[in-house]
Structure formats: C-alpha cells, structure tokens
Amino acid sequence: MKRKVLCFLFIFFASRAGFAGDRDFTLCAVAGFYEVTDNRFLTDLAERVAAKNNLFGDEKCTQAIKAGKEAGERFKKPGAQRTEIDMQIIRSSIQFSNQIYDAILSRVKF
Numbered sequence: 001m002k003r004k005v006l007c008f009l010f011i012f013f014a015s016r017a018g019f020a021g022d023r024d025f026t027l028c029a030v031a032g033f034y035e036v037t038d039n040r041f042l043t044d045l046a047e048r049v050a051a052k053n054n055l056f057g058d059e060k061c062t063q064a065i066k067a068g069k070e071a072g073e074r075f076k077k078p079g080a081q082r083t084e085i086d087m088q089i090i091r092s093s094i095q096f097s098n099q100i101y102d103a104i105l106s107r108v109k110f
Helices: 002-020 026-036 040-052 059-076 084-107
Strands: none
Touching: 026 040, 026 059, 026 084, 040 084, 059 084
C-alpha cells in the first residue's frame, strides 16, 4: 500500500513539474492588447488572472505583453497590416472578453 501511495505521489509531482515549463502566456498578451486599446477593465482583469497564475516576472510573459501591445497598436490603426500572431492575440482577447462578460451576466438577474 505504501508503495502505491509513493508511486502515485511521484507521478503526480513529476507530471506537475513537466507542466511548469509549458505555461500559457496568452493572458499576458491579452493584458498588453487591452492596455493599448484603453480598456482599463479588461486590462485589470487579465493582469489579475496572470498575477494569480504567477506569470509576471517571466521573460516569456514580458515578450507576450510586448506582442500584445504591438498587436493593439496595429488594431487601432485603420488599414494597418496585421500578422497571424496579431490575429491570434485579437482572437484570444475577444475570447477572454466574452468569458468575462458571460460570467458576469450569468450572475445578474434582470
């Protein structure tokens, strides 16, 4: 029985360590995007979620914030050429916004 418990714990912690390097920095890009597009509400929410997930301070998060800001700048300019990365960041930002507003509206009764 002890051996099974030890094997379970080893597998559990080994799998968690494997995921630590594969963190998703999409929220960092979303926070950068909304910061440039002057949406303070969604910027604050994205930053809070990223902070809660301990993403800030990581170089990849810093790069994602920069990419999000660049995508936001191009998004604000009519006719600006957008890259595929810009489109991914815009889609992620829209998805994040929809999730937030859906969560809020699910708790509000009219």
